[in-house]
Amino acid sequence: MASVRFEAVSKVYGLDSKALSEFTLDVADGEFVVLVGPSGCGKSTTLRVLAGLEEATSGRVFIDNRDITDETPSKRDIAMVFQNYALYPHMTVFDNMAFSLKMRKLPKEEIQKLVAETADILGISDYLNRKPKELSGGQRQRVALGRAIVRHPKVFLFDEPLSNLDAKLRVQMRNELARLHTKLKATMIYVTHDQAEAMTLGDRIVVLKDGVIQQVAPPLEVYNNPCNKFVAGFIGSPSMNFFKSEVSGGKLAAISGSLELSGVTDGRYTMGIRPEDIIVNEQGQFMCTVEVVETLGNEKVVLGVTVSGEHLTARCKPDIDIHPGGELRFDIDVNQIHLFTVDGIENKI
Ligand SMILES: Nc1ncnc2c1ncn2[C@@H]1O[C@H](COP(=O)(O)OP(=O)(O)O)[C@@H](O)[C@H]1O
Ligand SMILES: [Mg+2]
Known part of the structure; x- marks a missing residue:
């Protein structure tokens, strides 16, 4: 050795x-x-x-x-x-x-x-x-x-x-x-x-x-x-989701909603969120149209497209009642997001 x-x-x-x-x-x-x-x-x-x-x-x-x-x-x-x-x-x-x-x-x-x-x-x-x-x-x-x-x-x-x-x-x-x-x-x-x-x-x-x-x-x-x-x-399967986002005055705007976020300089960022961190909630402030539902037995993987035209993958409970063409509403916990710079290096901040 x-x-x-x-x-x-x-x-x-x-x-x-x-x-x-x-x-x-x-x-x-x-x-x-x-x-x-x-x-x-x-x-x-x-x-x-x-x-x-x-x-x-x-x-x-x-x-x-x-x-x-x-x-x-x-x-x-x-x-x-x-x-x-x-x-x-x-x-x-x-x-x-x-x-x-x-x-x-x-x-x-x-x-x-x-x-x-x-x-x-x-x-x-x-x-x-x-x-x-x-x-x-x-x-x-x-x-x-x-x-x-x-x-x-x-x-x-x-x-x-x-x-x-x-x-x-x-x-x-x-x-x-x-x-x-x-x-x-x-x-x-x-x-x-x-x-x-x-x-x-x-x-x-x-x-x-x-x-x-x-x-x-x-x-x-x-x-x-x-x-x-x-x-x-x-790293991660399904892969992390990425969305265009903008931070301004303590708020981060992305997809179709906004999150409170302090301590980040104003500007444009890529927001990353893992599929398992999409929190399904009928009253959620974020929304996407469902395109594909993969039933895997232990979970459903939902592929959708947001109003901003971006693709989204969510890992959901197996018993969720959801179908292609329907709507998926969800929340995002600001502690679960990853922010990346939008320059060439795309480093995490
Ligand atoms: N003998 C070789 N001659 C020329 N280019 C090579 C040779 N071997 C590998 N490369 C090139 O070097 C890069 C790295 O190759 P490699 O180490 O085999 O990658 P990986 O194992 O990650 O797939 C690739 O762009 C490949 O085309
Ligand atoms: Mg090789």
Whole structure:
């Protein structure tokens, strides 16, 4: 196990394709850090630079305070699990897991022991003699994990390892990964574009956009206190609602109503409010026309459009009597709103 440090790492592909910009991050020994962001924001590049599969254009990378920037991948003692787990099809599960140990010329008994231990942790002991094609997607992914775990690497890197699995299996494997981390207490850096995975797995989340870190914080901190409009909109499902708003003389005007708000400079802002913070109330001062009602069993998700022509998503109780074409009246608690500047950075105020 080990700590990891990225120090102002930038990566430019070709002449001017900047994938990563001044990326600085400390990952503590045993920490589970999740890098999250939309496709193309530089997540894989970050892992590949750490693993030594890509050279940083500038900046340094450290493992346990040792500068490994110029070290070959094999010396870094890092295990990486990808979305395409690429097991050797002609080898059994045992041989797939034992492969790297054999390459390291470990004694046979030790290989047996390490593979057996790891298979036990992952619940795949019964499949050791099977070939990959005789396994389900989830089992294959477990073997891929096993291949990484068996090496006892200093750092585990995961690049969207669950993306190929169906929704139910994803959630199951996600939980298993969380359990695994508790058990192994290993340093793990996990990449995903799925904000639910990021929220549930990470000790801390790193939100990336266009190769630039937006926010680094524990999941709830990111959720409750997103640093800018991008993070606010990216983390949370359904996404936070945004409305044009204006503050003037202690009042905030938005949608079709106004809220008392002190201590904010007069001016235009984007007001953010999460779908669960829309308080349905027949006498509410805010209003929208209902377009779609999604009945999910435990709740109804209502999509509407306000008189100001803005879209709204509300999470409502399952028994609410509401239909497309109808009207949804609601209140907003001023303590639940997020205000963002309307300039280029759209920072939270
Ligand atoms: N080998 C490469 N050559 C040129 N551009 C690349 C290469 N790999 C990635 N990129 C570009 O760098 C950016 C970041 O890519 P990547 O790290 O793969 O993003 P992510 O994993 O977040 O989807 C993207 O714009 C991508 O097109
Ligand atoms: Mg990627």
